[in-house]
Amino acid sequence: MLEYYCHTRLFIHTMLLSLQLTNMDPFKDEFLLATEIVISAGQYVRSAAKSQSQASESKECYADLVTEYDQKVEKMLMSAISEKFADHKFIAEEMSADGNSAAFTDEPTWIIDPIDGTTNFVHGFPAFAISVGFFHLQEPVFGIVYDIPNDKMYSAVKGKGAFCNGRLMKCSPTTELQEALIATEYGSQREPNFLKFKIDTMAKIVEKCHGIRSLGCATLNIIQVAMGTADAYYEFGPHIWDFAAAHLIALEAGAVCSAPNGGKMDLCSRKLMVCSTKELRDQLTPLIDDYQLARDC
Numbered sequence: 631m632l633e634y635y636c637h638t639r640l641f642i643h644t645m646l647l648s649l650q651l652t653n654m655d656p657f658k659d660e661f662l663l664a665t666e667i668v669i670s671a672g673q674y675v676r677s678a679a680k681s682q683s684q685a686s687e688s689k690e691c692y693a694d695l696v697t698e699y700d701q702k703v704e705k706m707l708m709s710a711i712s713e714k715f716a717d718h719k720f721i722a723e724e725m726s727a728d729g730n731s732a733a734f735t736d737e738p739t740w741i742i743d744p745i746d747g748t749t750n751f752v753h754g755f756p757a758f759a760i761s762v763g764f765f766h767l768q769e770p771v772f773g774i775v776y777d778i779p780n781d782k783m784y785s786a787v788k789g790k791g792a793f794c795n796g797r798l799m800k801c802s803p804t805t806e807l808q809e810a811l812i813a814t815e816y817g818s819q820r821e822p823n824f825l826k827f828k829i830d831t832m833a834k835i836v837e838k839c840h841g842i843r844s845l846g847c848a849t850l851n852i853i854q855v856a857m858g859t860a861d862a863y864y865e866f867g868p869h870i871w872d873f874a875a876a877h878l879i880a881l882e883a884g885a886v887c888s889a890p891n892g893g894k895m896d897l898c899s900r901k902l903m904v905c906s907t908k909e910l911r912d913q914l915t916p917l918i919d920d921y922q923l924a925r926d927c
Contacts, residue, residue, distance in 0.1 A: 657766070659714075661764070663714055668783070676779075703745060704725065707722075707744065718738045718740060740763070742761065746849040747846055772878070792881075801880070801906035806910070811843060813860045814831075814851075848868040852873055852880050852904050855880050861905070863904045863905075864903040866923060887902065889903065890903045900924070
């Protein structure tokens with residue numbers, strides 16, 4: 631326990647130095663709390679992953695899984711936040727799955743995915759993360775993504791850069807699609823027309839780029855763009871909690887975030903594109919048709 635406490639304190643101190651946060655920064659207390667509870671929740675999930683005891687059940691589709699750890703981590707995070715910030719609002723994956731509709735307002739709002747990449751978590755595939763984004767006036771204030779298997783904490787505060795374990799991150803300078811590595815996903819929906827749309831779109835893109843990769847985790851796909859290890863990511867179907875935190879991290883790393891058609895990103899629309907450069911975005915958008923999805927909020 632002492633080792634964990636010292637690790638947490640040291641990590642938070644490193645984050646503060648990297649982000650140059652001071653007592654004058656608004657929402658500093660929220661950021662500190664978020665960092666601490668995400669580390670704590672990550673330790674809990676890591677222990678569960680090692681125990682190999684993560685029984686799962688399906689939501690609306692057999693490929694859309696949830697475990698007791700998704701539910702417990704979400705309650706753990708929300709309880710700790712509510713204890714200190716009782717008037718703050720939440721949009722969270724398991725809360726929404728229980729039938730509580732998401733209301734994205736101007737109030738201080740936490741957007742939480744307790745385990746993004748649950749299917750990976752269930753199978754022991756090392757790509758899953760805790761994602762916490764904090765918004766005010768419907769604008770991102772900070773985002774935190776904890777890549778649990780690799781013990782990497784990605785964070786950004788608006789206007790202060792993007793960091794991995796305290797080290798500054800930058801997107802790649804790639805401007806040509808033929809030199810780009812693109813990330814996307816099949817997702818968990820199995821409706822035939824939707825799958826065909828995704829496969830047809832991938833086929834058009836893969837003809838013109840270095841390759842396509844899928845991690846099975848929207849959050850970490852976006853992080854790859856922020857790190858410069860992928861050059862673009864697009865997807866139809868993810869929810870607001872899948873990318874609320876990561877998209878700010880990508881923006882702060884220099885990425886261009888938009889709708890797949892190149893228009894303004896709509897966090898509730900369940901479709902997005904994140905590119906390392908505008909030039910790359912402009913080459914991708916003509917290859918991607920639109921697909922209408924039920925909105926999150």
